[in-house]
Amino acid sequence: MxxxxxxxxxxxxxxxxxxxxxxxxxxxxxxxxxxxxxxxxxxxxxxxxxxxxxxxxxxxxxxxxxxxxxxxxxxxxxxxxxxxxxxxxxxxxxxxFPPVKSFEVAQDRLTEKDFVSGLGIAVAPYAAVATLADLKGAILRVPPPALLKTRRFGYDGKGQASIHTLCEAESAWEIIGEAPAILEGMVAFEREVSVIAVRGQDGTMRFYDVVENVHRGGILDTSTVPANMAPRLAGEAQAIAGRIAEALGHVGVLTVEMFQTGGASPSLAVNEIAPRVHNSGHWTQDACLISQFENHVRAICGWPLGDVARHSDAVMTNLIGDDAGEWRQNAAEAGTALHLYGKAEARPGRKMGHITRISPKS
Amino acid sequence: MxxxxxxxxxxxxxxxxxxxxxxxxxxxxxxxxxxxxxxxxxxxxxxxxxxxxxxxxxxxxxxxxxxxxxxxxxxxxxxxxxxxxxxxxxxxxxxxFPPVKSFEVAQDRLTEKDFVSGLGIAVAPYAAVATLADLKGAILRVPPPALLKTRRFGYDGKGQASIHTLCEAESAWEIIGEAPAILEGMVAFEREVSVIAVRGQDGTMRFYDVVENVHRGGILDTSTVPANMAPRLAGEAQAIAGRIAEALGHVGVLTVEMFQTGGASPSLAVNEIAPRVHNSGHWTQDACLISQFENHVRAICGWPLGDVARHSDAVMTNLIGDDAGEWRQNAAEAGTALHLYGKAEARPGRKMGHITRISPKS
Structure with a gap:
């Protein structure tokens, strides 16, 4: 509809x-x-x-x-x-909105990998795993170090097990609860980046500047914009996000996480897509006139998309669990916006808020 | 307390x-x-x-x-x-918060003028008016053109009548409902400016950059920052706001509207104070990391005040009445943030929203 x-x-x-x-x-x-x-x-x-x-x-x-x-x-x-x-x-x-197709693809890591690689876009080496025997075969085709991930319902490092040698197959299979999975080759990347794209109901697309992400313990720690990346490669990253959004017929914000590999001859491989606003786009609230949240709203309501230009450089740092206890210090810092989510209990690993530090545009 | x-x-x-x-x-x-x-x-x-x-x-x-x-x-x-x-x-x-004193002073134009001029700060010439006879006497001391304003409950040009000759005294007295009033000399100003100040519970003060305001039909039309004003004079404007906030023992945002007069030897006269966030500070949402609204919240909650630095130049334009019908066009404009207040009925003179156009900091 x-x-x-x-x-x-x-x-x-x-x-x-x-x-x-x-x-x-x-x-x-x-x-x-x-x-x-x-x-x-x-x-x-x-x-x-x-x-x-x-x-x-x-x-x-x-x-x-x-x-x-x-x-x-x-x-x-x-x-x-x-x-x-x-x-x-x-x-x-x-x-x-987004349309069902975007959810179908993003909910299943195997469907997602097949979909993205089907568009001729590079992804990390992967193999489907339905049984322990599958897993052992997969380890031969996707050699360790590798990550075994459930096909569905994993996030922030949950539903994952790392495999460094063939003999870890059984324990990894147990850790992920013997659920349908994929084995993913660990990519020796220079950096992790993401593109926050937005696509309107009329097919118009806009892309925020490419952001560089650092994870800690499987959870996003910092997002830095601009990414330390050549403009040509950043343009490629945005084009990849655009091809995926187009192929999905997506409406709203779509986030595409990628690895940059290849040293002096860099290339990009898609890691994951999320058919939604994303933690790695929170900096847009403070460094852009129109945030990812507003552009998502505009897209799903059939409004003209908003300006994605960035007026400042930014580093976003997540406040995980007890980090949020530092709110007084964070609030007092110059050039810093503090965001707290109103969660009562600061459980370990729980995203409680984030801070964005901005500086004049480089 | x-x-x-x-x-x-x-x-x-x-x-x-x-x-x-x-x-x-x-x-x-x-x-x-x-x-x-x-x-x-x-x-x-x-x-x-x-x-x-x-x-x-x-x-x-x-x-x-x-x-x-x-x-x-x-x-x-x-x-x-x-x-x-x-x-x-x-x-x-x-x-x-703010404390009762700030309301007492700001609710009554006469108390306000007496308070500000009592601090040795220039205001427009004024005289108290309690009766029609008072008004006639006042017109001799504060010669026309002048504005007759009720002491209490006036805003956006309501409760006011202009007087150009003595013979308009009776009609003006009727227009304002024969309420206790003041007669204010109309100031031949070069520009209207305002200072958005914030004062914390510990007495710390911060000032946003001075903003230049244009009114239309007695209602704020545009606010432009930076004001076209020499840095020394802008600093004076902030110092005036600071002295008023201090004298009130104010906590929260305090807005001081001023006239710049005097041509080549410019000086400032206070027009009005508002013990609250203000229409002429809406640009802070889009051109500063921490808005007037957040700084008001921080002050009244005893938090450290937030950074008032401006990352962009800005022009805020109010959407009054039917102006808000242009929302599609406004939403599509580059460099423009659209704000709508969720009011169902666009009555004439009603503030329905505003737009902020930002540009790189000059």
């Missing part, structure tokens, strides 16, 4: 998922005079604090999701692992 | 008034992990869409205000004309 005309100010966006991404999307929607209605499976959702309406319900409660969709003008999601049946239930009474 | 320690993330700010200023303050609070509870006298408040809690009640319903204050950790106001009794009722169970 497509929207023919832009949703006018005063319309309501339904968001499945009430975490920090939903929260910041809701705030971005308010700037355009749009309301949000948040659907979340627990009552303590950070996004509830900044939404016009809230529904608590399970993501597999299709009746509740259908009722929710009836009350809004368009539905979007803050996370990619929303069940297909939920998207379908929502889609019966509201437009859903 | 002072806050000894900063209010921690998760605390709730109560805001009296749910218009666009409350709405944008609520959004700014959310960035710091703070919640808001909005109190408004009608149920259609723009700020309700982005608040964790909402109360509909009259501003003179002291019981309702007291109950509201019991549920929050600090109380602030989005408008200066909140009744003194309401501030007092709120203050019995919560800290109220």
């Amino acid at each position: 497509m929207i023919d005309h832009p949703l006018p100010p005063g319309s309501t966006i339904g968001i499945l998922g009430g975490g920090q991404l939903g929260r910041m999307t809701s705030v971005a929607a308010s700037r355009l005079g749009l309301k949000t209605h948040i659907y979340n499976d627990t009552p303590d959702a950070p996004a509830f604090d900044v939404a016009a309406a809230a529904t608590v319900g399970a993501y597999d409660d299709l009746d509740a999701i259908a009722r929710f969709a009836e009350q809004v003008d368009v539905v979007t999601c803050e996370f990619e692992n929303v069940p297909a049946a939920a998207l379908e239930a929502a889609g019966r009474s509201a437009c859903v | 002072m806050i000894d320690h900063p209010l921690p993330p998760g605390s709730t700010i109560g805001i009296l008034g749910g218009g666009q200023l409350g709405r944008m303050t609520s959004v700014a609070a959310s960035r710091l992990g703070l919640k808001t509870h909005i109190y408004n006298d009608t149920p259609d408040a723009p700020a309700f869409d982005v608040a964790a809690a909402a109360t509909v009640g009259a501003y003179d319903d002291l019981d309702a205000i007291a109950r509201f204050a019991e549920q929050v950790d600090v109380v602030t106001c989005e408008f200066e004309n909140v009744p003194a009794a309401a501030l007092e009722a709120a203050g019995r169970s919560a800290c109220v």
Whole structure:
């Protein structure tokens, strides 16, 4: 179902998922005079604090999701692992953006790799793993060091096991719960980068500047923009994101994570795609006039896309778990914007907020 | 009542008034992990869409205000004309910032002029008017052209009448409803400017860059930063705002509007003060890392003040009444941020939103 005309100010966006991404999307929607209605499976959702309406319900409660969709003008999601049946239930009474195809591809690491490599875009070496015997065969084709990852429902390093020798196959298979998986060759990369792209309902696309990411313990630690990368290669990274968004018929923000390899003759391989606003795009709130959140809202509502130009350089640092206890110091720092997500409990590994340090554009 | 320690993330700010200023303050609070509870006298408040809690009640319903204050950790106001009794009722169970003194001074044009000129700061010539006979006498001391303004409850050009000759005294007195008033000499100014200052609970002060304002029909039309003003004079403007904030013992954002007069030997005269975030500071959302709204929140919560540095030049234009119908075109403009306040009805003279056009810092 497509929207023919832009949703006018005063319309309501339904968001499945009430975490920090939903929260910041809701705030971005308010700037355009749009309301949000948040659907979340627990009552303590950070996004509830900044939404016009809230529904608590399970993501597999299709009746509740259908009722929710009836009350809004368009539905979007803050996370990619929303069940297909939920998207379908929502889609019966509201437009859903991004389209189902983007979720289908992004929810399954094997489908994703097949899809991206099917477009002639490089990915890390990989092999499908359905059984322990498969895994042993895969290790011969994708030699260690390699990562065994569940096909579905992995994020922030969860559902993964590293394999350095063939004899680790059984323990890795156990660690990931013997679920359908892929074995991915570990790429000796110079840097990890991501492209935050946005595609409108009319196919218009825009790309934020390429950002360089550093992970720590499987979780994003810092995002730095501009990436330390030649302009030609950065342009290639954006073109890759564009080809994927186009092939998906995507609408909204699409994030493509890539590895830069090859030393003096650099090349790019796609690591992962996310059909949504992304942690590595949070810097756009502070270093661009129009953030990834607002551009996602504009795209799904059929509005003209906003300017993606960057007015400042930026380094975004995640506040994980106890990091958020430093808020007084962070708040006092010059050139620094502090963002806290309103989560009560600072559990280890939990994303509590982020800080963005900006400096004049290089 | 002072806050000894900063209010921690998760605390709730109560805001009296749910218009666009409350709405944008609520959004700014959310960035710091703070919640808001909005109190408004009608149920259609723009700020309700982005608040964790909402109360509909009259501003003179002291019981309702007291109950509201019991549920929050600090109380602030989005408008200066909140009744003194309401501030007092709120203050019995919560800290109220800015302090009562700032409201007392800003609510009454005569008190305000006396206060500012008592600090040795220049203001336009003025005289108190309690009766028609007073007015006739005042016109002799403050010769026309002059403005007759009610002492209380005037804004955006309401409660005002211009006087060009003595014989207009009676009609002007009628226009303003024969209310206690002041007669103000019209100043032949080169430009109108304002200073957005913020003062913390510990007395720390910060000043945004001086902004140049153009009014149309008594309502702010554009704010441009930087003001076309010599750095020395801009520094003087900030110093004046600082002296007023200090003398009030103000906490939060304080806006001081001034006239620049004197041609080649320029000088400044204070026109008006507002103990709150201000329309002429909306550009800070798009051209500064930390907006006036966030700095107000930081001040009233006892947090360190945020960086007021400007990363871009900016021109803010208000969208009044039907102007907001151009939202599609505004949204499509490069270098432009569109802000809509979520008001359903575009009445003439009603502030519906604003746009900020930014450009590289000059």
